[in-house]
Amino acid sequence: MPGRVLTRVPVTARSVFACLLFSHLLTGCGQPPGGQHQDYAPQQRASLSSVFYTGNPLPDPPTTAELDQVAERVESSQPWERELLETLYPDNHALWVYATRDSDGDGLLDFWISDYYGRFLEGDTDLDGDGLDNVLDAEPFVVTPGGQKTAGLPAHVDWAGQGKPAEMVRIQHALYDRHRVLLVERSARFTPELARSVYDVVTRVYRALFSDNGTLPTLRIIATEESSLLNPDDEAGAGDFAQVMAHSQTLEIYRRGIGASPVIQLGYLAHEIAHNIQFSYDYDAQRQDEIMRRNYFAAPHFLELVGQYGWTTVDVELEADTGYALFRPHYVVLEPHEYRYRGRSPEEWEAWLTAIYEEVGEADYLGDERITAQHILGDYSLSGPWEWYSDYVIAWLYLAMLDSLTDQCAPERRAALAAAFQNETVQGEWPWFRFENGRGAAVLAHLDQEYPLDPVDIDYLAEQYLQAAHPGICTSG
Ligand SMILES: [Ca+2]
Ligand SMILES: [Ca+2]
Numbered sequence: 001m002p003g004r005v006l007t008r009v010p011v012t013a014r015s016v017f018a019c020l021l022f023s024h025l026l027t028g029c030g031q032p033p034g035g036q037h038q039d040y041a042p043q044q045r046a047s048l049s050s051v052f053y054t055g056n057p058l059p060d061p062p063t064t065a066e067l068d069q070v071a072e073r074v075e076s077s078q079p080w081e082r083e084l085l086e087t088l089y090p091d092n093h094a095l096w097v098y099a100t101r102d103s104d105g106d107g108l109l110d111f112w113i114s115d116y117y118g119r120f121l122e123g124d125t126d127l128d129g130d131g132l133d134n135v136l137d138a139e140p141f142v143v144t145p146g147g148q149k150t151a152g153l154p155a156h157v158d159w160a161g162q163g164k165p166a167e168m169v170r171i172q173h174a175l176y177d178r179h180r181v182l183l184v185e186r187s188a189r190f191t192p193e194l195a196r197s198v199y200d201v202v203t204r205v206y207r208a209l210f211s212d213n214g215t216l217p218t219l220r221i222i223a224t225e226e227s228s229l230l231n232p233d234d235e236a237g238a239g240d241f242a243q244v245m246a247h248s249q250t251l252e253i254y255r256r257g258i259g260a261s262p263v264i265q266l267g268y269l270a271h272e273i274a275h276n277i278q279f280s281y282d283y284d285a286q287r288q289d290e291i292m293r294r295n296y297f298a299a300p301h302f303l304e305l306v307g308q309y310g311w312t313t314v315d316v317e318l319e320a321d322t323g324y325a326l327f328r329p330h331y332v333v334l335e336p337h338e339y340r341y342r343g344r345s346p347e348e349w350e351a352w353l354t355a356i357y358e359e360v361g362e363a364d365y366l367g368d369e370r371i372t373a374q375h376i377l378g379d380y381s382l383s384g385p386w387e388w389y390s391d392y393v394i395a396w397l398y399l400a401m402l403d404s405l406t407d408q409c410a411p412e413r414r415a416a417l418a419a420a421f422q423n424e425t426v427q428g429e430w431p432w433f434r435f436e437n438g439r440g441a442a443v444l445a446h447l448d449q450e451y452p453l454d455p456v457d458i459d460y461l462a463e464q465y466l467q468a469a470h471p472g473i474c475t476s477g
Contacts, residue, residue, distance in 0.1 A: 040117050041092055043230045047119045048098065050186040050225075051111065052134045053157050059110070059141055062097035070096045073326060080321040084329060088118035099327040103141065104129030108292050112247065115329035116237065117230035122248045123328060124292075125220075135184055135221060152177070157184050168192055171199045178213045181222060186252075188224040194258055197265035198222055200464075204457040205270050205397060208450070209277070217283050219276040220249035227254050241268045244275040245330070247291045251276065263421075263465040264429050270397050271390040278302050278386060294324070296334040303337075306385040309443050313337035339384050349382040366434035375441035378433040395438030396447045398426075401462040404455070409474040417466070417473045425469050 048058055062070075070093055074082055089095040098120065101110045108124035126133050127140060134140040138156050153176055155161055159169045168190065175181045179202060183190060202210050209216060229237035232255070241257035241264075244250070251272050257265065281301040290296040303313060315337055322332050341349065353376075357365045365371075366378055376382065381391035402418050409417070422436055438444060467474060 039090075040230055041089065041095065044089065044095055044118045044120065047187070047230065048111075051120050051122055052137075052140055052184075052186075054185050054187075056134075056156075057139060057141055059098060059101070062094050066097045066101070067093050070100055073100065077326045078321075078323070081324055081326050084115060085327065088113065088115070103127045109328050112328045112330045114229065115331045116234065119230045121245065121330055122250065125248055133220075135182060153182075157182065159183075165192055168195045171195045175199065175202060175222075179210050180215045181219055184221055184223050186223045187226045188253075188255060188258060190224050191258060193262050194224070194253065194265060197262050197269055197465075200461065201266060201269040201273060204454070204461060205266070206273060206277075206451055207454055207457060208452055216273075216276055216280055218246065218249050218279040219251065219273065222251045222253065224258060225252050225254055228252070242272045244272050244279075246275075246279050246297075247295060249276070260429060261425065261469055263425060263469045266461065266465050267394040267398065267426075270393050274390040274393040275386060278389060281305065294334060295328065295330070295332060296336075298336070303385070305446075306389060308446075310342045311385040311388070312340045312343070314340060341382060341385075341388070346383055350379070353379055353382070366432065366437065372434075372437050375437055375439075377435065377437050378430070380432065389443070391433065392438055392441060392443050393447060394433070395435040395441075396444050397461075398435045398466075399439055399444075400453055400458050401466045404458045404462045405467075405474050413474045417470055420470045420473060421466065 049055065074085060074096060077085075085096060085099065089099065095118070098111060099109075099113050099118075102108065102124070103110050104124070104127060106124070106129060108127075110123050110127040112121040112123045113119070114121060122134060125135075126137070128137070128143045130137070130143040130145070132144065135157065136154050137144070138154060152158075153160075153173065159172045164172075172183045172195070175183060175198070181202065183195065183198065226232060227237060228240040228243055232238065239256065240254050241260065242251060242253045245252065251269075253269075257268055260268070278299070279302075282299045287298060290298070303311070318334055318336060322334055324332060339346065344352075353371070356368050356370060360368050366376075377391045377395055381388045398421070402414060402421075405414055405417070418436065422434065426433065426435060
């Protein structure tokens, strides 16, 4: 299954479900430039100026030799590679060089590229090979002999020197010093609220993983970007809140996620970091190398886990035209299976959901008894086991927050709060996601066991996020 579905947060339109599932590259579903005749080269170049951190140094301009070679290499490459490169960067040989360069010659390309509009993404996480990650490297394109690896944050990413509020500085330092997670600004800025939401998800929702200075090898960077696609208006990306890039162990947060209310931030951040956790089930150097080189995903441990809840796989041959050697398009994910949930393909689930939707109408759709009886959270959660698991994390967290109010809030007031939260706040952002449907789902017991919530934490989260979003409904005393 080509993987636009792999790592993204719930979509906003039902029709996008089919789009995410069935779109292949270069066909349908917002796949751009060809017919649009717009030159994205200025934005593509600009994406290089914040590819690691705001205002990072730019790569060296292509040499004459590189320009000569790239033309030859493109000429002799596979037709689908040549076609995509020419579509994304028409006749722009300088950008072809950046898309294909491997500065330190280790087989990992400097940059990956977005196959939608050609945004440049971090590829090789230490592209000059001097031992210092690009994001920590004041000169990422210049080998610094002996390195300057220090325990603390280097000045170019340290919020202490950038006039940020003291609380943001404290959070950035705590996450980096204790958990080796770097908050970094790229084309967009963090807000104090977003920094706090990130901190609370890492240290409270996932306390069990991150206590005692715990780290996650698959979560290295949390970055803010304006949008996932260079064209922010393309509906293929306009609904994106955040996304995990497994190859660079990065969680990117976009404008929509930055501006969302804190309780929504809490939900999508828990969802996304659940992806980092999923990848950690199968993390080792060899698998990471396969992800870095060709975005190939083998996840036997994760698939065994979700197998307990009804997910099975059907092996498929990888299509020849998913093999890229010259450059690395981000959204071509190689998964050697298709998925079945309770024996049905995503397409069959989509047809079933659509029939109910057409029968009962938009307002009652996800509250329909046929859907609630199976604890189905929404369309996106059936697109594959990765999103299924992460969407249940949101439901699990929201239900735990509601349930923590039992002592201080009568049942009818709690029901009123739950309704307001679902129908106003959640539905306002994610119309096709109903967290209440998760109540009673078997996987919730797994989440309780893996990520036991501290009672103090869940009370705090309910107060600071849920109650704050709907004040006055569920009052104490
Ligand atoms: Ca390299
Ligand atoms: Ca470096």
